[in-house]
Amino acid sequence: MKWNMLIVLIFSFVLLQGGYAFADDAIMRRNKLIWEDMTTEEKKRVIQNYREWKSSTLERKERIRRNYREFHGLSMEEQQRLKELYRRYKSLGPAGQDTVKKRLDRIDSLPADNRVEAEKRYDRNREMPAHERMQHLKRSRFWENLSEEEKEIFKKLLFTDN
Amino acid sequence: MFNKKKEEIVDCKITRDMLPAYQDRAMAESAARNIEQHLTVCHSCRKEDVELKNAWYMLGTWEDCDPPEKIRMEILSHRAKQRKMRWIKIVVPVAAALFIVVTLTFSFKGLQHEKQTRLQLPAAPTQLSAEYPDVNEDELIAELHVLRDEEFYDTVEELVRIDYLPLIDEPKQMERDRQRSSLDVALT
Numbered sequence: 001m002k003w004n005m006l007i008v009l010i011f012s013f014v015l016l017q018g019g020y021a022f023a024d025d026a027i028m029r030r031n032k033l034i035w036e037d038m039t040t041e042e043k044k045r046v047i048q049n050y051r052e053w054k055s056s057t058l059e060r061k062e063r064i065r066r067n068y069r070e071f072h073g074l075s076m077e078e079q080q081r082l083k084e085l086y087r088r089y090k091s092l093g094p095a096g097q098d099t100v101k102k103r104l105d106r107i108d109s110l111p112a113d114n115r116v117e118a119e120k121r122y123d124r125n126r127e128m129p130a131h132e133r134m135q136h137l138k139r140s141r142f143w144e145n146l147s148e149e150e151k152e153i154f155k156k157l158l159f160t161d162n
Numbered sequence: 163m164f165n166k167k168k169e170e171i172v173d174c175k176i177t178r179d180m181l182p183a184y185q186d187r188a189m190a191e192s193a194a195r196n197i198e199q200h201l202t203v204c205h206s207c208r209k210e211d212v213e214l215k216n217a218w219y220m221l222g223t224w225e226d227c228d229p230p231e232k233i234r235m236e237i238l239s240h241r242a243k244q245r246k247m248r249w250i251k252i253v254v255p256v257a258a259a260l261f262i263v264v265t266l267t268f269s270f271k272g273l274q275h276e277k278q279t280r281l282q283l284p285a286a287p288t289q290l291s292a293e294y295p296d297v298n299e300d301e302l303i304a305e306l307h308v309l310r311d312e313e314f315y316d317t318v319e320e321l322v323r324i325d326y327l328p329l330i331d332e333p334k335q336m337e338r339d340r341q342r343s344s345l346d347v348a349l350t
Contacts, residue, residue: 006259021270053305067316107327
């Protein structure tokens, strides 16, 4: 029994290490192929990103890696929705993005209880059809408290019929 | 008839189990009387009783004697060997397991280190490094999956929080409904 456990432990350890090294190599090989297939323009853009990456802090690098992992853990539908949201967010321009960021700061100051409630509402909201979600949004206190200018910005960002 | 035979067998079994206690007088008087009665009628149990008494007597006549020195030494050395073997049986597998784990860890760390130094060393002059001397091609390729959409991945957390914004407060309608229903309950 003791020997069996020992063998299983050693075997799992070897497998884990091997799997880790193999996954690393697989990513490297796949990235190499992607790099070779890129156009010169794309390569220039990646090089620009690389320079920013090199000069950024460890925290930022770790945050980006974590976001990458979390994003790829989402369903295809959710991934597409986030990509679309990003496109809209980028189209707002710096002033619009600042307005959104100011509103986002409110979430950080939320008490823990409200945060849990908001998460429950978020889960319910995800299950609603798009038109119902929009009605929900228009009825929300958040919407009521926005200025006309802010409403225009959030319309662009959140209304799916845009 | 059959039941009587069965009772006798049970009596014999009980009596034989109780014989040592009976002979030591370590039992209740009534139980001892029952056994005595049974012994007067049962020949085989009486025989068992006598044999047991004889065995105790024989044991009493035995004398302790030391084994010959040669045999004693052999037994002791065998015992010592057994003790040593028991330690070896524990130590060898643990040492083997430790050795394997340490070797694998070091070889893995070595591989990782080699990989890292390969990344840090100036890469062989390729077209890319000739054109962009500050770019380490291996490092760039290792992070390419992130670098392709670096800005997007940097924003993902914010994008998810944007979805939460309208949900921080409960919708007004729902709040009003809830208030009304609690009022109804209070009135009833």
